[in-house]
Amino acid sequence: MLNPDRFLADLHHLRTFGASGVGRGVVRPAYSGPDVAARRWLAQRMSDAGLQVAVDAMGNLFGLADGPSLLLGSHSDSQPEGGWLDGALGVVAALEIARACRESGGPSVSVVSFQDEEGRFGVTTGSAVWSGQLTQAEADNLTDHQGLSLGSARQIMRDMITGDVDPGRFTGFIEMHIEQGPALDAAGEQIGVVSDIVGIRDMNITFSGRQNHAGTTPMHLRQDAFQAVSAFNTALNDQFRNVVTPQTVWTIGHVSLHPNASSIVPGRATFSMQWRDADANRLERMEKIIRETALATADARRMQVSFGRLLGLDPVAMDDRLCGALEQAADAVAPKRWRKMPSGALHDATNVSRLLPVAMLFVPSLKGISHAFDEDTMEDDLVAGLRVLDLAVRNPATQDRP
């Protein structure tokens, strides 16, 4: 039997790994001590539920049912400052449903917690490798903002690895998640059935100028790398004006100045440039503008610019059959309080859609806040989401192979 109390208790227990900051925040980045401890605990919970635990070389953690099964799950790593529900909700809901299905003789359900969804090293790295979007060797060469390679970081999980998990054993994938935006909360609705997931591009850019004395170097002689970033940002916002829509977003979220000292004109600035949109062509046009604007900014200052590896995922649509099962379930659990909606956040479901039919459902995020310590959701909404997922899993339409 589905047990909402057991589900909530597990969700709160998972939060204790890396619990930090105000509210219910967590700090549990991929391959950190708390992330690995959380994965060990989840593995034990999967095993207690009668699932066979499997961990691949990336550190993706699976709880496998026997024979063909539906795969449910999300990720249990967090942003450097994250909330307690982003990813964790989908993993713990999956665990509860797999457990309830085994207890009640329901359909076969397997569980996954993908590794590095939050992109410490890339963009949804664990599911990107599992789905064949990225090779393990390519992933191993990715580095975090401190310069640590993924290949080194993942050694912390080497004693847990059991081997590859064949996607052919799964009939489909459903990921439950918090919305991470304001739409459901503002409308007083409980459930979102996702229609599609936007695409993303992510690339580091470096301006190299001339490191020099901050007191003696006249302004007109400087090749100040921070000034270049600042000018680039202003120019880019202007250049984008005729290309973007109100739904397009772009972010410079990480800036690293060298040597990062008050009395030194910075000689080098490396920053992350990320942009997202539902239209792959627009993402490409934006890339061209980014490169041209950066080159023009560097030229105007007699500086150099270099571009890191372009990472990204294209927009994807969800599977009609699985969406239909979620819509029927949403109608039963939250009549007139659900909607079909796109996802502006990125999810492992994007990668998994290369292999399997996929669908997603959302529950509201209070005030639309996420990727912050004070991310939260009403308990009733968490449980409503669990019930929708459970009903959808038990719908015979979900069990059919595509």
Ligand code: GLV
């Ligand atoms: C995933 O958390 C994202 O950045 O959308």
Ligand code: MN
């Ligand atoms: Mn997430």
Ligand code: MN
């Ligand atoms: Mn996230």
